[in-house]
Amino acid sequence: MDLDAVSAVSRVPHGGADDVTILDFSANTNPNRPSGIAFAYESALATSTRYPADDYVDFRVAAAEYVDCDPHDVIPTAGGMAALRLAFGVTVGPGDDVLLPEPSFGEYDREIRLQGATPVAVAHDEILETDPRDYAAAVVCNPNNPTGEAADPDELRAYLEDCRDADTVLIVDEAFLDFTDDPSLAGEPGVIVARSLTKMFGLPGLRAGFAVATEALGEKLDAARQAWSLSTPAADVGEFCMRQQVFVTETKVRVRIERERMRERLSDAFEVYPSDAPFLLLGVEGDVDELLSYARERGFALRDARTFPTLDSHVRVAVRRPQENDKLVRTLLEF
Known part of the structure; x- marks a missing residue:
């Protein structure tokens, strides 16, 4: 590590919500874990x-x-x-x-x-x-x-x-x-x-x-x-x-199905980027801050994607369990 560079480098923002009452769609982690x-x-x-x-x-x-x-x-x-x-x-x-x-x-x-x-x-x-x-x-x-x-x-x-x-x-x-x-x-x-x-x-x-x-x-x-x-x-x-290969296989199937369901429904209101991952990047036409606050007030944490270079009006949402995804999609479509 270069000693001269350390003082000039800052921390990087990430997703993740500390409030356990919030459904966290800002971090791309599996909501399920293997049994045992x-x-x-x-x-x-x-x-x-x-x-x-x-x-x-x-x-x-x-x-x-x-x-x-x-x-x-x-x-x-x-x-x-x-x-x-x-x-x-x-x-x-x-x-x-x-x-x-x-x-x-x-x-x-x-x-x-x-x-x-x-x-x-x-x-x-x-x-x-x-x-x-x-x-x-x-x-x-x-x-x-x-x-x-x-x-x-x-x-x-x-x-x-x-x-x-x-x-x-x-x-x-x-x-x-x-x-x-x-x-x-x-x-x-x-x-x-x-x-x-x-x-x-x-x-x-x-x-x-x-x-x-x-x-x-x-x-x-x-x-x-x-x-x-x-x-x-x-x-x-x-x-x-x-x-736990069965768990991995089941997770891949669930994420693939849910990601496509979310993509189809959210495409009516957002620019939805093609994804092979457990998340979707959404282009937002309105005010991103208002959307983030709106979602938060209704119990959802979204990832403010404006912290990524070249993105100026975007949020990222994780793919979670079916019922959780449905609740998020309904909330976003009502914005």
Whole structure:
């Protein structure tokens, strides 16, 4: 991390409502969790009086099976954000330029600047058309947040080949990829994949995730990661969750059906962006502040998407349970 950059970099706003009486559509986390998760947590808590084994063998094996890669290429991290910080920390430094999509997850820009490097923004739907030469790294968010679209798998692999030829590291944030049927790039040479267990399994407070990289990149990540990079509960619950394939399949089906229902109904009043993720980006014709306040007064928290670069009249809404989605849609259509 570049010491001169730290004082010049500010925090990034995110979704999430602290009020438990509010239906939170601002954070893109699954409202459901796998059955048996409380028992997995309690069991892990009972063994938390000692340090976890720093090799995290069981977690690595479960993660490797989850994304189809070699367990030795899995780097356990305290959430997807920790994986991203680790990725930028071993690939970019002062004087480097890094390609990133816009609008997209605001932490990319922040983390790149913390390393003393310069983020170079490209339209989110044009990032795979860029020339990665002369860049230390390129970032792809797949599916992209907040717009929601997933990259075409063939085009993404072709871009990875371009990055390899240019000796540019490709960093792919797959935080929402497990809501799709698209394959992960985990285990491919020349790429660092960042994964989060927050979104699919609805456990943002647990802080569990991992990075995947091969060969020299993987060795750098493993050497740079903190000792005991996952708590015992995070490791054990994360391992448990990644083995719940029925839950994952059912979640993907529910989200797909509900997202389409919401899209069809909300299209009468908003510009609804195409999405492969558990959320929808809405273009708002009226006053965004009034809409946010209107929804809040009726018990809903929406994500103010104006904090994303290039978006000036937008909100983002998560896809939750059917009855909750129906209540939100009715409220938004009455605005």
